[in-house]
Amino acid sequence: MRIDVPQATLDDLARRLEAARWPEAYALDGGERAGRLDRIGELLDRWRGGYDWREHEARINEYEQELVNGMHVLRAGRGPRLVLMNGWPSTTAEYLPALPLLGDFEVWIVSRHGYGFSEHRLDEPGDDEHAALQVGHALGDGRYAAHGDDFGGSVLSRLALQRPEQVAALHVCEWLEELDAPDLTADEREYVDGVNLWREEERGYGHVQANRPMTLGLALGDSPLGVLAWIADKWLSWSDPECPLDGDLILTTATIYWITRTLAPSMRAYAADAPPPHGKVPVPTGITAGKEDRPPPPREWIERAYADVRDVRALERGGHFWAAETPEQFAQRIKTFLAEHAQL
Numbered sequence: 001m002r003i004d005v006p007q008a009t010l011d012d013l014a015r016r017l018e019a020a021r022w023p024e025a026y027a028l029d030g031g032e033r034a035g036r037l038d039r040i041g042e043l044l045d046r047w048r049g050g051y052d053w054r055e056h057e058a059r060i061n062e063y064e065q066e067l068v069n070g071m072h073v074l075r076a077g078r079g080p081r082l083v084l085m086n087g088w089p090s091t092t093a094e095y096l097p098a099l100p101l102l103g104d105f106e107v108w109i110v111s112r113h114g115y116g117f118s119e120h121r122l123d124e125p126g127d128d129e130h131a132a133l134q135v136g137h138a139l140g141d142g143r144y145a146a147h148g149d150d151f152g153g154s155v156l157s158r159l160a161l162q163r164p165e166q167v168a169a170l171h172v173c174e175w176l177e178e179l180d181a182p183d184l185t186a187d188e189r190e191y192v193d194g195v196n197l198w199r200e201e202e203r204g205y206g207h208v209q210a211n212r213p214m215t216l217g218l219a220l221g222d223s224p225l226g227v228l229a230w231i232a233d234k235w236l237s238w239s240d241p242e243c244p245l246d247g248d249l250i251l252t253t254a255t256i257y258w259i260t261r262t263l264a265p266s267m268r269a270y271a272a273d274a275p276p277p278h279g280k281v282p283v284p285t286g287i288t289a290g291k292e293d294r295p296p297p298p299r300e301w302i303e304r305a306y307a308d309v310r311d312v313r314a315l316e317r318g319g320h321f322w323a324a325e326t327p328e329q330f331a332q333r334i335k336t337f338l339a340e341h342a343q344l
Contacts, residue, residue, distance in 0.1 A: 087150020
């Protein structure tokens with residue numbers, strides 16, 4: 001499989017970008033930052049002229065790719081298998097900066113249905129439990145280690161529950177949890193308060209995506225500027241300001257969502273209620289919380305959902321898009337954790 005976006009699709013995108021309407025002035029009543037909006041405007045200008053999709057398409061095509069069980073799988077390297085899975089609003093491209101640094105493994109980057117170049121399959125449930133079943137089918141037999149970000153962490157955690165004999169070790173930057181759990185310790189209550197504050201300040205998008213995903217999808221699906229603004233806001237606000245992101249990576253992410261028409265399908269998980277996990281994840285598990293993400297959880301909180309917690313830590317540098325922000329640190333953390341805790 002090779003990605004080869006029709007030129008007509010790119011020409012249509014260029015016309016829409018040229019016709020995009022930027023506001024004459026900002027109304028910042030909701031607390032948004034003018035600097036962040038200015039940055040989105042700069043990205044729009046770059047998207048209109050200077051950004052070359054074909055260059056980034058060729059970079060993706062340097063790696064082996066195929067559709068397995070309708071999921072886009074990108075493979076690189078040789079060695080024990082390491083599965084990477086992104087969440088929202090991200091794509092396979094998030095891992096490209098770190099991929100050359102993971103040469104000790106055969107890396108499989110798996111996109112769930114509705115993301116990137118995977119099939120949409122809107123007739124199937126969109127929750128993480130079903131996604132884990134489908135990922136398991138795509139991965140087939142054999143043992144592998146796994147790392148997940150955002151929804152990828154939830155999906156791979158559920159996969160480890162379903163197939164513990166195959167998941168040699170698990171590392172995630174988003175974990176299974178129940179914020180209404182009873183009998184909380186003081187540290188856990190402080191953590192829950194921090195998460196609730198983060199949700200109040202940052203997760204308005206999630207409420208809309210859970211309650212009006214198709215309405216929002218109709219609006220954004222007809223406007224590349226809308227796609228860019230919706231996605232770039234998250235990339236800019238959830239990343240570490242001390243680790244400047246490559247603007248072209250954000251544009252590659254926006255372009256993938258646009259050309260594959262996956263912004264609405266990718267939001268389905270927000271509207272889907274996955275069944276609660278059955279038991280604790282039994283495999284060796286490591287947890288890393290991003291600097292600009294939710295507050296790091298106390299160990300006893302993680303142990304409510306994971307039976308074999310080996311390491312819990314918070315990043316000093318790097319945020320939600322860790323692999324793209326500090327790829328060297330990301331690769332070193334994954335390799336060190338797996339060397340110590342995975343039997344592959």
